[in-house]
Amino acid sequence: MKKIFFILGILSFCLIVNAQKNKRFIFSTAIGSGIDMTMPNHTPFTWQLAGHYKLNEHVLVGAGTGFSFYEKMLIPVYADIKLMITRPRKFTPFIEGSGGYSFVPYKNTNGGLYLYPSFGVQYSINKEHQLYMTLGYEIQKFERLKTFTNPLYTAEFVEKLNHNLVSVRMGYTF
Amino acid sequence: MKKMVLVFIYCLLVSSLFSCEQELIEYKQGDVRVSIEQGDEWLHDFPLFLGLKKKNPPQIAIWLEDTQGNYLSTVYATHKIATQSWLMANGNRRKEALPCWCYSRGVKYKDGLYLPTKDEPLTDGISGATPQSSFNVKLSPSGTLKQFVVKIEINHSTDFNESYPKSAKKGDANYSGGKDGSGQPAVVYAANVNLLSGETSFEAKLIGHSSPDGSSGTIYKDMSGLTTALHIVKRITINIQ
Numbered sequence: 001m002k003k004i005f006f007i008l009g010i011l012s013f014c015l016i017v018n019a020q021k022n023k024r025f026i027f028s029t030a031i032g033s034g035i036d037m038t039m040p041n042h043t044p045f046t047w048q049l050a051g052h053y054k055l056n057e058h059v060l061v062g063a064g065t066g067f068s069f070y071e072k073m074l075i076p077v078y079a080d081i082k083l084m085i086t087r088p089r090k091f092t093p094f095i096e097g098s099g100g101y102s103f104v105p106y107k108n109t110n111g112g113l114y115l116y117p118s119f120g121v122q123y124s125i126n127k128e129h130q131l132y133m134t135l136g137y138e139i140q141k142f143e144r145l146k147t148f149t150n151p152l153y154t155a156e157f158v159e160k161l162n163h164n165l166v167s168v169r170m171g172y173t174f
Numbered sequence: 175m176k177k178m179v180l181v182f183i184y185c186l187l188v189s190s191l192f193s194c195e196q197e198l199i200e201y202k203q204g205d206v207r208v209s210i211e212q213g214d215e216w217l218h219d220f221p222l223f224l225g226l227k228k229k230n231p232p233q234i235a236i237w238l239e240d241t242q243g244n245y246l247s248t249v250y251a252t253h254k255i256a257t258q259s260w261l262m263a264n265g266n267r268r269k270e271a272l273p274c275w276c277y278s279r280g281v282k283y284k285d286g287l288y289l290p291t292k293d294e295p296l297t298d299g300i301s302g303a304t305p306q307s308s309f310n311v312k313l314s315p316s317g318t319l320k321q322f323v324v325k326i327e328i329n330h331s332t333d334f335n336e337s338y339p340k341s342a343k344k345g346d347a348n349y350s351g352g353k354d355g356s357g358q359p360a361v362v363y364a365a366n367v368n369l370l371s372g373e374t375s376f377e378a379k380l381i382g383h384s385s386p387d388g389s390s391g392t393i394y395k396d397m398s399g400l401t402t403a404l405h406i407v408k409r410i411t412i413n414i415q
Contacts, residue, residue, distance in 0.1 A: 039261065040253050040303055110195050145198040148249075148299030152238070153206075154314040155249045158198045159302035 023128070026052045026060065030171025034138060037164045042070045044165065050080055058084045064098065070163055074102040074140055076114040084122075092122045094132075102140045112141030112162075122173070130173040138167040199312050201415040206313040206367070208236060208249070208324060213408040216307065218330040222262070231304045232328045232406050233360075235275035236311060239323040241366070245278045246322065248300050250311050256301030258292045263331075263354050270351040270388030272327045274362050277391020288391075321368045326378060328406050329360035337399030338386060348399070350386040358403035360384040362393050365412045378410035 032046045050064025060082040068074040078100025085093045098116040118136025125131060140163045148155045201207060220230040233255050238246040254260055255271050269276070269287050276288035283291050290296045334340045334350075334357035342349040350356040365378035382393040383400060397404065 038303075039259055040257070041259075108198055110198065143198065146299055146302055148297065150247055152247060152316055152319045153249075154316075155300065156199055156312045156314075157250060157302060157310065160305065161303050162306070 024054045026054060026062075026173055028052070028132075028171050028173040030132075030134075030169045032134075032167055032169030034165035034167030036070075037166065038162055040071070040161070042163070044163070044167075045069045046167070046169070048076075048169075048171075052080065052082060057087055060084070068102065068140060070140070071161075072104055072106060072109065072142070072144070074104055074111070074114075074142060076100055076102045076140065078114055078116070088124065090124055092124065093119070094122060095119045096134065096136075102142055104142050104144070106144075108145035110143045112143065113139060114141075115139040116167070118167075118169070120169075128174060132171050132173060134167075134169045134171075136167050136169070138165045139163070199310070201312060202314070203415055204315070204369075205415045206315060206369075207413045207415065208311045208313065208326075209409075209411050209413065210234070210305075210309045210326065210407060211409040211411075212308045213405040215330070215402045215405040216407075218333055218402075218406075220332055230330065231306050232330050233271050233304065234309075235272045235327045237275055237278060237325055238319075239278065239325060241321050241323065243323075245280060248275070248279060248296070249313065249324075251275070251296055251301050252304045253301050254304065256290055256296035258290060258295070266351055266354050268331065268351065268355070268388075270356045270359070270384075270386060271329050271331065272360055272384070273388040274360065274384040274391050274393060275325070275327045276388075278325070315369065320370050321366075324365045324367055324376075324378060324412055326363045326407075326410055327360050327384060328363070329356055329384070330358070330403065330406065331356055333357035333403060335399070335401045337401075344387075348386055351388070356386065356388075358383075358400050359386040359394075361400070361403050361406070363407070363410050365410070367412050367414075369414065374414045376412040378412065380404070 029049050036042055046068045048064055048066030050062055052060035052062030054060050062080045064080055065077045078098045080098045082094055082096045096118050100114045101111055102114040103111045116136050116138045118134040120132050120134030122130045122132040143158050143160045146157055146159050217229040219227040222228050233252045235251045236249040260268055267289050269289055282288055338348045338350050338358045340353050361383050362381050363378040364381045365376045367376050382395045385392055
C-alpha cells in the first residue's frame with residue numbers, strides 16, 4: 001500500500017514539475033464512467049491524471065494513474081500513447097491507447113491488467129488549455145479471496161473479476 | 175533530462191508490477207481442495223444479437239450432503255444464479271439452470287420457486303463471478319465434518335441439441351425453458367469423501383442429469399440424449415492436503 005502511494009507520489013510530482021517547466025510536457029486530468037458489460041457489473045467512476053511528452057505535433061507519449069471505483073477501489077498505473085489525427089485546430093480528433101496494471105489496495109486481493117483504447121476529440125480553449133472527450137473500451141482485471149464460515153467448515157475461493165466496459169471520459173489538458 | 179525522468183518512471187512502474195502478486199489461498203494439512211478441471215465444452219457460444227455470439231462459461235453449484243443424502247450447506251454458486259442477474263433471459267428466472275441444487279437446498283421463495291431472488295440473493299461469501307476456466311475451492315473442515323458427499327451441478331444455457339431442441343414445447347419431456355432456456359439439462363457429479371479413510375484423493379463421478387425444465391430435483395441416470403454437456407468438465411477431484 002505504502003509502495004503504491006510512493007510510486008503515485010513520484011509520478012504526480014514529476015508530471016506536475018515537468019508540465020510547468022517545459023511546454024513539451026502536457027498535463028491532463030479526466031473523469032469518466034461507463035457501462036459494464038460483464039457480470040458482476042458495477043457502474044464505475046474514474047478519475048485520472050496523466051502526463052505526456054510531445055514528440056511532435058502528432059505523437060504524445062506519457063504515463064498516468066488515478067482511481068477507478070468498482071466494487072473495490074482500483075489504482076491503474078499505465079503507459080499511454082496519443083496520436084493526434086490532424087494538426088492542432090479548434091477541434092482535433094485523436095486516438096489513444098493506455099496499458100498498464102491496476103493495483104488493489106486491500107488485503108487478500110491481486111490487481112491485474114489495465115487497458116483503455118479510445119478515440120476522442122480535443123477542443124482548444126487557447127494555445128495551452130484544452131478540453132477533451134473520449135469514448136473507449138476499458139478492461140480492468142483483478143482477483144479477490146472470498147471466504148465463508150459455518151459450523152461445519154470454512155470455504156475459500158478466488159473470484160476473478162474482469163470488468164469490460166464502454167467508457168466515456170471528459171478531461172482538461174494544460 | 176525529461177525523457178530520462180519518463181524512462182525512470184516507466185522502469186519504476188514495470189518493476190512494481192512483479193512485486194505485488196500474492197498467493198491468495200494457502201492450504202494446510204487436512205484442508206480439502208475441490209478441483210474442477212475444465213473440459214472441451216467449458217465455454218459455450220451464447221447468442222447475443224445480429225448473429226453475434228459470446229463465449230459463456232457454465233453455471234456451477236457445489237454443495238455438501240451427509241451420507242444419507244441430507245443437504246448440509248452450499249459451498250459455492252455462480253453469481254448469476256445466486257443473484258438472479260441473468261443477461262438476456264427475457265424475464266426467465268431459469269429454474270432449469272441448476273434444479274438439483276435448488277431443490278436439495280430447499281429454500282422456497284415468494285414466487286414459489288426454489289431460486290434465490292434479486293431481493294434475497296445468496297450470501298455473498300459463497301457466490302462468485304462465473305469462472306472462465308478450471309476452478310478450485312478450499313474447504314477447511316471443522317472437527318465434526320468427517321464423512322460427506324460433495325455434489326457439483328453444472329449447466330450451460332441455450333445448449334440445444336437434437337434431443338433437447340429449442341423448439342420443444344412446454345409439457346414435452348425435453349422442454350428446457352424455451353428459446354432462452356437450458357437446452358441440454360444440467361449434469362450432476364458426486365464424490366463420497368471420508369476424511370478418516372486415509373485416502374487423499376476422491377474423484378467425483380457423473381451420477382446423472384437434472385430435470386430438463388427444472389420442475390423437480392430428481393436426478394435422471396439415462397444420459398443418452400446428452401452430447402456436449404458431458405464435456406463441460408474434464409475431471410472433478412477432491413484432494414485432502
